[in-house]
Amino acid sequence: MRSMNLILSKALIDFFIAFGVVVGGSLLAGIGSVLAFSPPSAMMLDTADRLKIWALVAAVGGTIDPMRVIESHMMHGQLSPVAQQLLFILCAFIGAHAGTELIRLVCRGSG
Template identity: 65%
Template structure:
């Protein structure tokens, strides 16, 4: 259980950090490009969301292979774990996107 919670927590915070950090850096860079920072931050957060999830769960198709191989073998516990890791990564990316929306409220 300890491994599961630590991996799920890391997936959450990795995805959260990718979206929030990428959006903040894009907003800072937009100042140098004479673009509206809030609009750029919102757009970047939305575009980074799926990539943050992929990066948090491992950045490749390995989690999908784990799901497929264990599901066909009838072992549902590893399948449930991988799906939970994906959900935690999604929650981290989604919360960061909502935070960026909150900070940039009224910018679009």
């Protein structure tokens, strides 16, 4: 049970790290574009799209280690660590995507 709680808490942390990278980076890009006298909405939308993959990388550790874990454990038939890494990557992707969609919603408004 404790192991499952640790896995779920890491997955939740990965979600919010990726979400925060996209939202924070986009908001700061919007502030920068205001200071540079350019349209902030366009800059925020573009930045959110470009940060999405980097948010995923930052959330899962920023290195190739998750891929090594997947490769080494799969070759030995141990699927549990592989499933964990895939869960972490999926949660980070969902967080980055949710951040991108939030920025789209904020920049385009409701109508």
